[in-house]
Amino acid sequence: MKDLKWLSVLAFTFSVPFSELNAQEISNENDELEADTVDVMISDSEMFEKDSVICDETKDVACLYMPEAFEASLDSLIGVYKSRYHHGDCESDSVGTVLSDSVYIARLKAIPSLMEMNYNSIVGRYIELYTVKKRSQVEYMLGLGKYYFPIFEDILDSEKMPIELKYLPVIESALNPRAFSRAGASGLWQFMFSTGKMYGLDGNSLVDERRDPLKSTHAAAKYLKNLYNIYGDWNLVIAAYNCGPGNVNKAIRRSGGKRDYWAIYPFLPRETRGYVPAFIAATYTMTYYAEHGICPASISIPLSPDTVMTDKRFSLVQVSEILGVDIEVLRSLNPQYRRDIVPGGKNYCLTLPSASINGFIEYQDTICNHRKEELCPQRIVVEPAKGGYYGATGSGVYRVRSGDTLGAIARRYHVSVANLKRWNNLRSDRLSVGQRLIVK
Numbered sequence: 001m002k003d004l005k006w007l008s009v010l011a012f013t014f015s016v017p018f019s020e021l022n023a024q025e026i027s028n029e030n031d032e033l034e035a036d037t038v039d040v041m042i043s044d045s046e047m048f049e050k051d052s053v054i055c056d057e058t059k060d061v062a063c064l065y066m067p068e069a070f071e072a073s074l075d076s077l078i079g080v081y082k083s084r085y086h087h088g089d090c091e092s093d094s095v096g097t098v099l100s101d102s103v104y105i106a107r108l109k110a111i112p113s114l115m116e117m118n119y120n121s122i123v124g125r126y127i128e129l130y131t132v133k134k135r136s137q138v139e140y141m142l143g144l145g146k147y148y149f150p151i152f153e154d155i156l157d158s159e160k161m162p163i164e165l166k167y168l169p170v171i172e173s174a175l176n177p178r179a180f181s182r183a184g185a186s187g188l189w190q191f192m193f194s195t196g197k198m199y200g201l202d203g204n205s206l207v208d209e210r211r212d213p214l215k216s217t218h219a220a221a222k223y224l225k226n227l228y229n230i231y232g233d234w235n236l237v238i239a240a241y242n243c244g245p246g247n248v249n250k251a252i253r254r255s256g257g258k259r260d261y262w263a264i265y266p267f268l269p270r271e272t273r274g275y276v277p278a279f280i281a282a283t284y285t286m287t288y289y290a291e292h293g294i295c296p297a298s299i300s301i302p303l304s305p306d307t308v309m310t311d312k313r314f315s316l317v318q319v320s321e322i323l324g325v326d327i328e329v330l331r332s333l334n335p336q337y338r339r340d341i342v343p344g345g346k347n348y349c350l351t352l353p354s355a356s357i358n359g360f361i362e363y364q365d366t367i368c369n370h371r372k373e374e375l376c377p378q379r380i381v382v383e384p385a386k387g388g389y390y391g392a393t394g395s396g397v398y399r400v401r402s403g404d405t406l407g408a409i410a411r412r413y414h415v416s417v418a419n420l421k422r423w424n425n426l427r428s429d430r431l432s433v434g435q436r437l438i439v440k
Contacts, residue, residue: 090295091295092135092136092139092293092294092295095132096131096132096133096135096292096293096294097131097132097292098128098132101119101124104119104123104124104127104284105119107284107287107288107291108280108284111164111283111284111287113162113164113283114162114163114164114234115162115164115165115234115235116234116235117280117283117284118235118262118280119280120262120277122274122277123277123280123281125277126274126277126278126280126281126282127281127284127285129281130281130282130284130285131285131289131292131294135292135294137174138285138289138294139294139295139296139297140297141170141174141175141286142286142289142294142296142297143296143297143298143299144175144176144299144301145170145175145286145296146296146299146303147299147301147303148169148175148188148213149166151213151214151217152165152166152169152217153166155214155217155218155221156217156221159221159222159225161221161224161225162234164283165224165234165238167279167282167283167286168189168220168238168241168279169188169189169190170282170286171275171278171279171282172188172189172190173187173188173189173190175188176188177211177212177213177335177336178211178335186208186210186211187208187210187211187212187216188211188213188216188217189210189216189217189219189220191210191216191219191220193210195223196209196210196216196219199219199222199223200215200219201215201216201219204343205338205339206337206338206339206341206343207336207337207338207343207348208336208338209336210336211335211336212335212336212349213335214349215336223241224237224238224241227240227241227245230245231248231259232259233259233260233261235260235261235262235276236248236259236260236261238275238276238279239261239268239272239275239276242271242272242275243268243269243271243272243275247268247269247272248264248268248272250267251264251267251268252264254267255267261276300326300328300329300332301329301332301333302329302333302353302354304354305333305351305352305353305354306351306352306353306354306357307349307350307351307352308349308350308352308357308360308361309347309348309349309350310342310344310347310348310350310364311344311345311346311347311348312342312344312364312368313341313342313343313344313345313368313376313378314341314342314344314367314368314376315340315341315342315375315376316330316331316334316337316340316341316342317340317375318367318368318370318371318372318375318376319350319352319360319367321370321371322359322363322366322367322370323352323356323359323360323363323367325352325353325356327340329353330352333351333352333353334350334351341376396438396439396440397436397437397438397439398413398436398437398439399434399435399436399437400431400432400433400434400435400436400437401433402433404431405429405431406420406421406426406429406431409437409439413439413440415439415440417429420437420439423437423438423439424437424438
C-alpha cells in the first residue's frame with residue numbers, strides 16, 4: 001500500500017474534485033519496536049537471478065516479478081503458521097501439472113466475477129507458479145482463507161464491491177496479518193502507518209489496527225472505492241493500490257491517455273506489471289485448487305469466534321491462563337495487540353472462541369488481577385526516594401557544587417536556611433565549592 005499523496009494529483013488530472021475523495025480519510029513509517037512479533041517477508045533469491053533485459057516473463061516462470069508476499073520463503077511461512085495448523089483429512093498431490101491455455105481460459109470465463117479475468121501468457125505463467133511451484137504455500141493460504149475470506153466477503157458485500165477483491169490480501173500479505181514489508185507496510189491489506197492513520201486505523205506501541213482483520217478490511221474497502229471513483233476500472237484500481245496512483249497516472253500519460261491496464265502495461269513499474277496478472281492467477285488458484293490436487297491445510301483458529309468490548313487493561317496471557325484458551329489461538333484471533341496487551345482506558349475489541357465469551361464476562365476482574373504485576377505492570381503514581389541526591393556523600397552530608405546556594409540546598413532537603421546555618425556554624429550565606437554541609 002503506497003502513500004496517498006498522489007490522489008490529489010490524480011483528482012486534478014481527471015477533473016475529479018478532491019473533496020469527493022474524502023480528504024480527511026486520505027493521506028513511511030516503520031517504527032516497529034524490537035520486541036514486537038512481526039513477520040518480515042523475506043525474498044527467495046532465485047526470483048531475482050535473471051536479468052529482466054534478457055529474461056522473457058511470457059515464457060519463463062523464473063522471470064516473473066512476484067508480489068512481495070509471495071516472495072516469502074516457504075520455510076519462513078511454515079515457521080509463522082506452524083502453531084495454527086494440523087494435518088487435514090486430505091493430502092495434496094506432490095507434483096502439479098501445467099494445463100493447456102484453453103483449460104485456463106474456460107475456467108477463468110466460468111468464474112462469476114465483476115472484474116475482468118483476462119488471460120494471456122503472463123497470467124498463464126503466474127498460474128503455473130501458484131499451482132506447480134508454490135503449491136505448499138497455497139495449501140497454507142487456503143487454510144487461512146477458511147477464517148479470513150468470510151470476513152472479507154461480508155465487508156465487500158456491504159460496500160457493494162466485487163467479492164473477488166477478497167483475494168487481494170493473498171498477494172499483499174499471503175493472508176498473514178503480522179506481515180511487515182520492506183517498505184514498512186503492515187497487515188493483511190499492507191497499509192503504511194500514515195495511510196492507516198488517515199483511514200482511522202489506530203497505531204501506537206501496543207496496538208496496530210492495520211493488523212485487525214475487520215478494521216483494516218473496512219479501511220481497504222474505502223480506499224479501493226475512492227480509487228474506483230477516479231479510474232472506473234478495477235484492474236487500474238488494484239494496479240494503483242500496488243504502486244500508487246502517481247505511477248498509474250504517469251503510465252496513462254505515456255501510453256497516450258489510454259485507460260486500460262493491458263494498454264499501459266509496458267509503462268508501469270516492473271513490480272506492478274506482475275501485480276494484476278498475479279491477482280488473476282491467485283483468483284484462479286483459490287477457485288480451482290481442487291482440480292489441481294491441492295488440499296487446504298486445516299487450521300486451529302476457531303472459524304466462528306465472537307467478540308466482546310472491554311475498557312480494562314490486561315494481557316492475553318492472563319486470559320489464556322484463567323480461561324484455558326491456547327495463547328497462540330488468542331494471538332491469531334487478536335493480531336492487532338503488538339505486545340499481547342489490551343491497553344484499556346477506552347473500549348477495545350477482544351476476539352475469543354465463542355465458548356469463552358461468557359467466561360470472560362464473568363471472570364474479567366479475576367483475569368485482570370491474575371499475576372498482574374508480572375504480566376501486565378503499569379506504574380502511574382510513583383514517589384521518588386528520599387535522600388541520596390546528586391552531590392550527597394551519605395550520612396546526611398552534602399558536598400557543595402558550583403552554582404549551589406543555601407536556599408536551593410535547603411529546598412532540596414526540605415529544611416530551613418536557618419537550620420542549615422546553625423548545624424554548620426555558618427555566619428554568612430557564602431559557600432565554597434567542595435565544602436561539606438550537614439543537611440539533616
